[in-house]
Amino acid sequence: MKSISTSQRQNIISLASLGLSTRKIASQTGLGKSTVSQVLQEIQPERPRLHGGCPSKLSSINKRAIVQQILTGKVKSAVQATHFINFIVDSPVSSQTVRNTLKEASLKAVKKRLAFALKYQHWTVEDWKRVIWSDETKINRIGSDGQEYVWKKKGEWLISREVKGTVKFGEVEMDFMMMMRK
Structure with missing residues (x-):
């Protein structure tokens, strides 16, 4: 953060107390948004950081319902969870929206990873040395x-x-x- 004067810092604080957004404070003071944001974060560490983008189609209650369905095993996949939630909500959501909700709840789809780990759990270092990890890269020998x-x-x-x-x-x-x- 570039150094700012005490009067600039006080100006940021007073504009924030009026309820102005970081972007509006930055435009009024002539400072960068990141500078304004850092000052506000220093004085109000509990202040929530706002994220851009469209508002979520799912309420927090709907999100909890999706997570609960997965955790209890009533549905096994994001697609099944999408069908479940689309019966409840007025505006249907995509399965990607449901996947994003599950990721927000720190859930991961691990079925393939688990199968891979179980299949190769007894491999030695010498076995792994014979594997070429190409990451879809073409190699001409x-x-x-x-x-x-x-x-x-x-x-x-x-x-x-x-x-x-x-x-x-x-x-x-x-x-x-x-x-x-x-």
């Missing part, structure tokens, strides 16, 4: 898979040093299909 060009005169054949081997089914093969440039 032998050269590029892009086109490569060789300059030839019209009518000349390729010679063996200009042809690269390819790997097919674990064996190195030489592609000697001689191409003619016409």
Whole structure:
């Protein structure tokens, strides 16, 4: 936070006591929103921080009902919880809204993680060393898979040093299909 004068700090406090938002205080004082926010947080640590975005379609009661349905096992998935809550509320919500509600309640979908952990729980360090974690990254072990060009005169054949081997089914093969440039 940049250093501000005592009069600026008092101005922020008085504007906040009038009920002005952080954004309005910042525009009136010429200070940044983060500076105003930090001053207000120092003097009122219990002051709730407002988050942007649309208001939630679900009330706190509806959110608790969703969490309760999951925790008691009456519904097993976010999709089932969505069907449950859509019978109750006037405006239907998406299953992503229900997932967000469950995440707010610090719940996680762990079925796949648990299955993975149980399947590989007895693997040794040596077993894990043989795993390639690619994160969907393509790796070319032998050269590029892009086109490569060789300059030839019209009518000349390729010679063996200009042809690269390819790997097919674990064996190195030489592609000697001689191409003619016409």
